[in-house]
Amino acid sequence: MSDMTNSAPGGQVEVSHRMLEDGRKIAIATIDFPPINAGSLAQRTAVLKCFQKLAQNSDLAGVILRGAGNNFVGGADIREFDAPAQAPHLPDVIAAMEACPVPIVAAIDGAALGGGFELALGCDARVARPAALVGLPEVTLGLIPGAGGTLRTSRLIDTAATVELVTSGRRVKANEALSMGLVDVVVDGEDLLEGAIRQLQSMGGAKRKLKDLPVILAGAEDFEVACQSALRKARGANAVAEAIAAIRDSAILPSDEALTKERHTSLRLRREPQSKALRHLFFAEKAAMKLPASVTPAKISEVGVVGAGRMGQGIAVAFAQRGFKVLLAEKDPEGLELGLRAIAETAKSLEAKGRIDSASELRARVIGVSLAGMASCDLVVEAIFEDMQVKKKLFSDLEALLRDEAIIATNTSYLDIDEMASGTRLPGRVAGLHFFNPANVMRLVEVVRAEKTTDSTIAALLNLGRKLGKLPVVARVGDGFIGNRIFAAYRQQCEFLLEEGALPDDIDQAMRSFGFAMGPFEVFDLAGLDIAWAQRKRLAPTRDPRARYVDIADQLCELQRFGKRAGAGWYNYASGKAEPDPLVSALIAAAAKARGVVDPVKTTETIQQRLLAAIVNEAALLLGEGVAQRPSDVDVVMAHGYGFPKLKGGPLHWAAAQPREEVLASIEEMANASGYGIEPAANLAIVLDQVDNV
Template sequence: MTSAERAGTVRVERPEEQSPDWAAIALVTIDYPPVNAGSESMRRDLLDVFERLSGEAGLTGIVLTGASGNFVGGSDIREFDAPARAPHLPEVIAAIEACPMPVVAAIDGAALGGGYELALGCDARVATRKAVLGLPEVTLGLIPGAGGTLRLSRLVGVAKTIDLVVSGRRVKAAEALHLGMVDALVEGDLLSAALVHLKTLAGAKRLLRDLPPASSSETDIAEAEAVASKRGKGAVAVAEAIAAVKASAVLPPQQALEQERATSLRLRVGPQSKALRHLFFAERAAAKLPGNASPRQIASVGVVGAGQMGQGIAIAFAQRGFRVALADTDRGCLDRAAETLKANAAEQETRGRIRSADELMALIAPGEIDAMTDCDLFVEAITENMEAKKALFARLDALAKPGAILVSNTSYLDIDEIARATDRPGDVAGLHFFNPAAIMRLVEVVQTAECSPEVLATLVSVARRLGKVPVVTRVSEGFIGNRIFNAYRRQCEFLVEEGSSPEDVDRVMRDFGMAMGPFAVFDLAGLDIAWATRKRLAPMRDPRARYVEVPDRLCEAGRFGRKTGRGWYDYSADPRGVPDPNVRTLINEASTRKGIARRTIPDAEIRDRLLATLVNEAALLLDEGVAQRPSDIDLVLVNGYGFPALKGGPLHWAARQPRAEILSMADGMVAASGCGTERATNLEAVLDAAE
């Protein structure tokens, strides 16, 4: 943010000059563009204003609001890496509470984090229907630090406060009114409504800190705590937030406030908060492109391929208001997809995830490819076959209007080669969604050699409109995510061949914090997908490189993972999967054929080799220019592959370990892997850049 953007002011006006209704009322407006992010200068201005107004004779009330469509959009997170500097937000809120006259917060747009805490320090809160409120600090590894846990519990009770604080969710105005987070919802002019509400207070103060918590049963509190603890397993901030909310109900208010503040400041310098803030800034960096290319307008999308991925992509677009045409060369597949989409939409409506199944389905029109001529964007989601994709792109090129963009959802294939099948290579790129496409946040935006800046800007913009995390990648086998994941998979197979069991490897990586163990992930994704890739690349494989044949034998036996009931694990009797003696026999026989003396591999070695593989392959990608920055790789691994967000991604994590230890891990991994694996020459430089 530039210094010009950081400049701002807190204005004090006396609207009685325009309307006698405002006699003896001050209007205080926070105007710190672009989003009124809380900062040291804003806090200083607010404190000066309220200290001055407190002593103003004849003043009977104050309305506090924000300019440019936001109240206060949270704190300026960039300040968190520096020591906390006075004045602090609790001081500002104390000054508001100390005002002898009541203060009403008039909320439009965002009132989040410290912004909502500021509103909680006022005597009442009114909001427009556009308002969004919440305390999202836990999502950054923190807890509210300016009385949020205490004051919110006075409005909604301890149980609901635990839920709202731990989830960090943003609450829309209508729900906020229902919960009691605001006192009134405004249909007309916000400031007029705030003035009316202020006069109903008749000059009386209503300090939330002095009130008892709203009613919550012990059962509700215990249930909220159990749900929150399960949701935030391993997150220090979750446990601390629960403790702070519960303490606010039993401790004297001042003691609870001081304890909450001390905890927040302690967490701010902790590794988990630093990791989550790293990912927060990484998302913003990934969405910024060099130059000033303007995105094209995209309103209608043609999705070709009505399988599971195509259906998910269609839903992802329709949920965000895009018109979607869905086609498939197999009419039976298209008809089945239409029925599946209807059933899924009805289920989402029943669960409250969407407002109306009929409204969603009205945006998705199954039909023929040749009827897609008006689409602004085409997304190919057919089988992973180069010739089939090239033929489809040639067909789409012929029917699409000028300026329409053609993208492939391929996971591995060379999109430059696909683009050459068209007469518009500058309008061809990749949008690699992750399964399930309607849920997974990550989208790799694949920049082809001839992709125009406008097309790249358009695809990043579209991904953000979908609520996704876009990461730009150059063309490479597997792009960023799958290339790293394939190296990870190979190392897992090496470990199994040498003596580990799939369940040992899975346990070790879950203990590290991965969402799932790798072999469970392989089974979930389908072993046939990687098998097809191995067969495609077989002619190019160095015969000297180490190769584990066990996965091929599993696939030859029809063990493709969960979808066939058996893979690395057996799912026939337990949907969670159990170890299979037949797999153990297959592994032992493979080791014997190669003359490998199986050994017990310590957990530390399993963990170190797999983490070193992730870090080393990431460095190779950066060296080749496939990925732009270390933080992009962290985003991909966290949002697409289950790397623990609390560790900030593999490169953020590695850069914070003893350097000699990481280099030793990499050397050990390379030595164990044999021919075909080399240590990245830029590894130390990458670790320096990731610090």
């Protein structure tokens, strides 16, 4: 029976009471702030008032705290982070829970993440469903827990395990959480509330405040190994180092002092550029994946993939990993058999790494067929070689086979999808679905809207991308779409810098120091120089002779130096690792001499300015052309597909945070140095003003 409700804007905390068989009364407090019970100011206020009232109830034997809507508390309301923190704060709420004279049991359904898990840690026990998720993912937003997450966790698991949990930000399923000690009981096969009540009864009325328990110390060596591993993976993320410091404090300082320090650190990190950048990307991803309004996406159950090469294999595995039946076709039986064998090997590797339960089950979901065997598919993705006429013929053949509702998608990186669709009877069902290599690993997918692609087709592909665990971003047709278009400008500027005397290692070191995991020439060698060479040869007949062209990469390809797999490219790999090569240096010196370069470009600052200016300028140009929908989409694509440092929020977020005069000047200088055909984007100032309008 409900007899108490604490209402607030957007939701309420409802309290009902139940009499136990022994005559004692317990309270059941239900947090109901749709859709995920996010820890907003209104929610914190309602929960605090609830426990303040419950503490005054002298005949109460205990409290069950749960969330409505099959979710406990999904985390903090991140939109509040740009404003000053407002009372009551989450530590105030947890303090009121700990001051409550009777034990409190958290009944966890769905997600208890970040502040939601800290709320559960403020309870005296935790009971969860098997499907529940717990964790402290604050580092993924450039933060650390701010309401006792580091301290209370280290009272349940040892300090090394706490470092791993907090610095990885990973979500932990209920059964693993039980084995770790993060939850007390997993309720399987019965009502969660009844399981929580049984746990409450077993406590005999005793409180168990985690902040008052002793820290569980890991061995000194294990703790340091965990810290060093976390710092290596952090790649400059300040939050990881701060989280480690907070965990150290939790072991040596009085609890209240450690909690105060943790809170102050969390609030300070909110104001710093890294957290602002990561929060920008968080909201940018949500915006990118949003479905078109008033459109119900068609269901896609059976998928076909045409092309059993490396990309087709990866696409097939990506679908099979998520439980889809995949029909795979190749033009010749030998190629199909090779593709299926490679998929089997990939499945074995995934099983060995613990990423899938069964290699045989995944392999069984991928079935080799002829093209005619794809008639039942809801979606067919072509992943054949980049030849327009061959692709158009394939589309015509597929359209004759498939139902009118089925979608035909191309994985092309550059070719004109409007032209591909022009020969079809139903061009509205044709779109691009551009996966990134390796397709089963890379999260980014460009969903390309052709001129006649319908909203329902786009909605279906966006929804599919989300089901695959991917990050789909809508683009319009244009050479290279969003990512490859910008990457081509980046590559071009890298080559200009070579002709001005910079060496590959100079450029790579400069961009690594900016935050890229790999320098551009390391990336070129890893991907293979032959791919870009083929692209340059394809475009050669239409290249304007007035435009600047650097042929050093062509010379390397003519020498069969195609990159790492060939043993040599921009670097020499004879030793097994990338080594600067005198032959490459000589080619660069000759090109610089021919250009009349007297003072070679060498400084890190100059290299960074030139390359970043090229990226930002090209982004503004494609936004002006409508290839990307919004500036934040560009940031998502570059951060998730091309290695732009996430700690800087993507190129446009980074540029918007710089002094405007410096950004405009660097782009003007880049254009002047580049020669004919490179112009500063006229819409650049407008784009930078719109960056954070997500």
